[in-house]
Amino acid sequence: MVSLPNTSVFGGVYVLRVASPTRGRMHDCHLTSFSLPHAARRTGQSVALATKGDAAMTDRIQDFLRDRRAKGLDTGPCVVVDLEVVRENYNNFAKTLPDTRVFYAVKANPDPKVLDLLARLGSCFDTASVVEITQVLATGVSPDRLSYGNTIKKERDIAKAYELGVRLFAVDCEAEVEKIARAAPGSKVFCRILCNGEGAEWPLSRKFGCAPEMAPQVLEHAHRLGLNAYGISFHVGSQQRNPRMWDAALASSAGIFRDLAERGINLQMVNLGGGFPTKYLKNVPAVKAYGQAIFRSLRKHFGNRIPETIIEPGRGMVGNAGIIEAEVVLISKKSADDKVKWVYLDIGKFNGLAETMDEMIRYPIRTEFDGGPVEACVIAGPTCDSVDVLYEKEPYLLPVSLEIGSKVLIEGTGAYTTTYSAVEFNGFPPLQSFCI
Numbered sequence: 406m407v408s409l410p411n412t413s414v415f416g417g418v419y420v421l422r423v424a425s426p427t428r429g430r431m432h433d434c435h436l437t438s439f440s441l442p443h444a445a446r447r448t449g450q451s452v453a454l455a456t457k458g459d460a461a462m463t464d465r466i467q468d469f470l471r472d473r474r475a476k477g478l479d480t481g482p483c484v485v486v487d488l489e490v491v492r493e494n495y496n497n498f499a500k501t502l503p504d505t506r507v508f509y510a511v512k513a514n515p516d517p518k519v520l521d522l523l524a525r526l527g528s529c530f531d532t533a534s535v536v537e538i539t540q541v542l543a544t545g546v547s548p549d550r551l552s553y554g555n556t557i558k559k560e561r562d563i564a565k566a567y568e569l570g571v572r573l574f575a576v577d578c579e580a581e582v583e584k585i586a587r588a589a590p591g592s593k594v595f596c597r598i599l600c601n602g603e604g605a606e607w608p609l610s611r612k613f614g615c616a617p618e619m620a621p622q623v624l625e626h627a628h629r630l631g632l633n634a635y636g637i638s639f640h641v642g643s644q645q646r647n648p649r650m651w652d653a654a655l656a657s658s659a660g661i662f663r664d665l666a667e668r669g670i671n672l673q674m675v676n677l678g679g680g681f682p683t684k685y686l687k688n689v690p691a692v693k694a695y696g697q698a699i700f701r702s703l704r705k706h707f708g709n710r711i712p713e714t715i716i717e718p719g720r721g722m723v724g725n726a727g728i729i730e731a732e733v734v735l736i737s738k739k740s741a742d743d744k745v746k747w748v749y750l751d752i753g754k755f756n757g758l759a760e761t762m763d764e765m766i767r768y769p770i771r772t773e774f775d776g777g778p779v780e781a782c783v784i785a786g787p788t789c790d791s792v793d794v795l796y797e798k799e800p801y802l803l804p805v806s807l808e809i810g811s812k813v814l815i816e817g818t819g820a821y822t823t824t825y826s827a828v829e830f831n832g833f834p835p836l837q838s839f840c841i
C-alpha cells in the first residue's frame with residue numbers, strides 16, 4: 406500500500422487533487438484505480454500505484470496487468486485473481502463463524518492455486534463431480550475433508566468417489582439414497598431441502614432439494630439401508646443479500662431433527678450452504694452480519710443443542726478477489742437518432758460473463774475515462790450469437806469518451822467466470838486465468 410498525498414478513495418474511484426497549471430488552483434480529477442497511472446502521466450506527477458478501495462482492485466493485480474500490457478500480452482480478455490484476497494476471505498469466514506467448518510464450493514473457481522491455498526489454510530471442500538474431487542485430492546488433502554454435494558450423481562461416479570475415499574454425500578430423494586447405499590455403503594448422507602431463493606440475485610430455484618416434509622422419509626430410508634443419516638442441507642440462493650434468509654430454513658431443519666429423533670435417528674449436522682455475497686454495484690452486508698443472524702437463528706430453533714454446522718461459500722470466497730481486463734471491440738449506433746450506443750467487448754456470455762443472464766449479476770465496470778460525462782449504453786459480447794448481450798433491458802452508464810480499443814476492468818469476477826467459459830464457442834478461446 407502506498408500513501409498518496411492529496412488522494413482519497415471513494416468506493417474504488419480515486420480523487421486526485423492536483424494543481425492545475427493553467428488555473429493555478431486545486432481541482433478534483435476523478436479516476437478509477439485503473440486510470441491512476443494515466444492520470445499521473447497527464448498531470449506530470451510521478452505516482453506509485455494506488456491503494457485498494459472497497460472495489461476489488463489491488464496493487465498486485467494492477468502491477469500484473471500493467472506488466473502484461475507492457476509485454477504486449479494483452480491480446481485477449483483475462484481474469485486475474487489475487488490470492489491474498491482469497492486468504493483474507495477465508496480467515497474472515499473462519500473468524501466470523503468459529504464453530505463452523507468451511508467447505509469451499511470448488512465450482513466457483515477450481516484453479517489449482519486457489520485450491521492449494523485453501524487446503525493449506527485448513528479448508529474443506531464441497532465438490533460437484535469426480536473431476537472436482539480429483540482436483541481437490543491433487544492438493545494432498547485427505548478425502549475426509551471433501552463432500553460430494555451434488556444431489557444428481559451417476560452411480561458409477563458415486564462408486565469412484567467412494568474408491569477415492571469420500572464418505573459424505575448429498576441426497577434429496579430415495580432413488581439417490583439407494584444409489585449411495587449400493588455404491589458407497591455406510592457413508593454419511595445429508596438431505597437437501599428446498600429454499601425459495603427469495604432475496605438472492607442468483608436464486609437456485611427448485612432444481613435441488615426436496616420439500617422439508619419429505620426429508621424425514623428420505624433420511625429414514627438411508628438409515629434403513631445402512632447409511633449414516635447425518636444431517637440437513639440447504640442453499641438460500643447465491644448472492645443472498647439478506648442475512649435473515651437462513652432463518653426459515655433453520656426452522657425447517659430443527660423440525661426435521663425433532664421428527665427423526667422421535668423415530669430414533671439422531672441427526673448431527675446442518676449444512677448452511679453458500680449464498681454469502683460479493684460486492685458488485687450494490688452494497689452488501691459484511692460476513693459478520695451473516696454470522697450473527699445465523700447464530701441467532703440456530704439458538705432460536707435448536708436452543709442449547711446446536712448441531713455441528715458447515716458452510717459452503719463459493720462467490721463469497723473468491724468473487725472479490727478477481728478482476729477481468731477486457732477490451733472495447735466496437736462502439737456503434739443502430740440508427741442516426743438512436744438514444745443508446747452499443748458497446749461490444751471482447752468478453753461476453755460465452756467466455757466468462759454467463760451470470761449476466763437475465764441481467765441478474767451487474768458487475769462494476771471501470772474505464773480510464775471514469776469521472777467524465779456518461780451515457781446509456783447496451784453492452785454486448787463478441788460472438789455471433791444474439792443472446793450474447795450483457796446489459797440491454799437496463800442500459801449501463803459508460804463514459805462518453807470511451808473509445809474502440811479502450812481497456813475496461815470488470816470487478817468482482819473471481820467466481821463463476823472461468824468455469825462458465827465455453828471451450829472455443831465461435832472460435833473465442835476460454836477465458837485466460839492468472840492467480841497471483
Ligand SMILES: Cc1ncc(COP(=O)(O)O)c(C=O)c1O
Pocket residue numbers: 510513531554555640642643644678679680681717718719720721
Ligand atoms: C451445493 C452448493 N453449495 C455451495 C454453492 C456455492 O454457492 P455461493 O457461490 O452462493 O456461495 C453452490 C452454488 O451453486 C452449490 O450448488
